[in-house]
Amino acid sequence: MSAKVYTTLVIGAGFTGLGTAIKLREAGIEDLVILERADRVGGTWRDATYPGAACDIPSQLYSFSFAKNPGWSRTYSPSAEIHAHITELAERFDLVKDIRFNTEVTKMRFDKREARWEVSAGRRTFHARTVVVASGPLSDASLPKIRGIDDFEGARILSARWDNDYDFAGKSVAVIGTGASAVQIIPELVKVAGSVKVFQRTPGWVMPRVDLVTPEAVKQVFERLPIAQQAARTALFVAHEAAATGLVWNTPITSVIQQAGKLHIRMTVKDKWLRRQLTPDFRAGCKRMLMSSDYYPALQAENCKLITWPIAKITPRGLQTCDALQHEVDAIVFATGYDVHLDGPPYPITGLDGQVLGEEWSGHPQAYKSASAHGYPNLFFTCGPNSGPGHNSLLVYVQGQIDYAVAGIRTIVEQDLRWLDVKKDVQDAYNASIQRRLRSTTWMSGCSSWYLTADGFNASMYPGFATQYLRQMQDFRIRDYEVASNAAVRLWNIPRDLAAV
């Protein structure tokens, strides 16, 4: 393989990977490559093509501040429009030339002698001084392990990998799951399918979503007067930050939010038993909040029914519930979410001394400021451990991570460092404080969610305001890192692996 060594290699061409490339270029780092396993940019929004797919954070907040879109058509833009925006970003910033499509990273290891990462994608190998992991928090999905799932003879459709060729018209459909994707899919399916049976395990808190068409005049104002759009964005940001007082921390505000959720049920659901079935029994915020105004009405449509009996198994013709009935269906939609990689990326990452990240993170992943992990130098995570918001746009957080990675990479380049490796004690102290702060959050109030590992450890969410998070991410401190410098190697001609100071 050629000896080309990139300054930075970015894994993934979704919002985050592209945003990273834009900011790196802005910082004067042009020598970069982006590896993307698919054949197009877009990530989440390229893959989420199920009916009703849309963001559930207002579009104004769901874009980067350095690459806004004045033209959002609605309050909550549909998936295709977000995908178009990402595609447009790639073109506007001339990123496509740096992307290697159909290139899936399968493993990577740090080469201590050469002080660079060796990234394998199948049979190809890439070298880079620094790597930014932007392969997405929710980019993999698979069928759930339900008894008998392989026996089913009808169509099995995974929400995350929607089969747009399947015609639902007039079909009997089962939907398994009532999470974020399900509340978007069900209202659309009810419109076309013959019947829809919704199998629910735990109901979530659903807030009404006021989704309006953006008037043409507003788009034009945003287009010509960017400051007006910034003002709208700031207002939304502040409103979402305020929600943290109830959604992040378990407080009386949390109860107020629950009251609003209950009121939503009372106003839109007629039957008392159905209301009971739909009322969550965990603290609001503990699991992801759901946003929909058409989910409850859809469940009450003539051709839709909510079933809360546990599923005993899947049979060749449908599903069997524990009340002894069999439900025959033509298709089963698995709205069962994503494979959340709490243990780090699914491809093996080997560090400075041969240690493997997945093993070290198994059960209790830890990073410093969600971005650096001790023993894995020159590597920057996005959407890393304890970086998730419960109340605000993920992209706001991602933007902080991008700034942090760019600051680190600039330091390496400008100071001509072999590597930067976060100090163990700094990382430990940071995590001790995060875990302490997590105790009073809604996520730890007793529900089981995909935020937590099997033993209830929270390695996914950030316990604080977005503002706090951004402040820490804007403060890159080299003293937090062990530094190995090239200058030392050259000056004293010392063995390279002893060059750490």
Place this chain on the structure above:
Amino acid sequence: MAMDMDEMLQKIKDRQWALADIDWDAPGVETISEDFKPKLKAFMADLCWIENVGARGFAAMAKKAPTPTIAEIYRYFHAEEQRHANAELALMKRWGMLEGDEIPEPSVNIRMAIEWLDTYADDMPLSVLGTVIPMLEVALDGALLKFLLEEVHDPVCHQVFEKINNDESRHIAVDFEVLDLIGHARARKLAIDFVSNVASPGLIIGALMYVPLLNRMRNNLVEMGLEPEKLYAAMNRFEKLGRRGEFTHRVPLFQVLRVHSKMVVNSEHPYHLLANSMVKLSEYYPKALFRPIPTWFKELTYEPVTTGVKKGMNAA
């Protein structure tokens, strides 16, 4: 004696069965004589609704469960009681006791139980629900099933009740384990739960509903030629199983139910005068006062397989 609840949950998941597993047209219907049918029908109807009442009880328990695993177990038990009701309805269908889409009318006492459950069950503490449910399970479920197996010789009926009994043995094991767990709680907490609920309309009305319900079942059984001793033996089991627990005796409501069951068991006890007049009285309870039957009550069905969505009565 601590039971591994995760293991129990796994066992429950492994032992699921469906109406479709049973051949409802197999021979044996002829074993039910024509003159026995009306009595059997009334009996089955009550039994089937009692399962449904138990189901609703478990739904309430699921919200109070001391651990997530036990909550999940109750979620399964809720469905399993519904399964029993569905299976019993399917037997009635097999025996030609249901015309067309007919679903048997719940008796007044059952309807009272339904109203009580719908109004109060979700607000009752675990220490109350966790004591009443085991009683219902051993006394009603237990005794009635035993009786049925003695009096009815239809092999399909035996096949069904073997499955139901297997489920019930797991229910009862968990019931009494949890009852013991409740007894573990600090005496102060038990006393507060008890005192505050004894005085509550919920428990008083609950007792007013439970007493005639039980005696009505007893009378039905006697009328069908069963010695009431069978029922009493089952009720004594409540005490026996409770005594096995290390802490169960500390639960005040357990003691009340225990003493109460002693009165029921003694057919000479003046208690029966009271209870039977309550049965009679309840017959005069103006039907118009009942609120509409809650929709969870209408989910019963004898159809093993459903396609599409049907709303309303015996929807699937």
